[in-house]
Amino acid sequence: MDTLERIKVLINSSTPIILMETVEEERALALVRQAAADLSLPVFEWSIADGLTRSPGSSPSAATLAPSKNAAAERGRRRNDMPLLS
DSSP, X not given: OOHHHHHHXXXXXXXXXXXXXXXXXXXXXXXXXXXXXXXXXXXEXXXXXXXXXXXXXSOGGGGGSOHHHHHHHHHHSOTTOEEOOO
């Protein structure tokens, strides 16, 4: 089983947080984004400057919503949404 498939298995197992320690941040982000895209899930990133934000390209349909509707849409998403803290 390759790394991408392992990440998908972790996400599908309803693991609340997946921690990856790596010096290859770009590769890790690409893998998580690909796994989330394959599973039709949004990805969120955290930074000290911006706080928790939706990852660029995570869910194109959400980008068209107004900010107030966007928050309501996020609350309505299914339980398996996967936040990515980086």
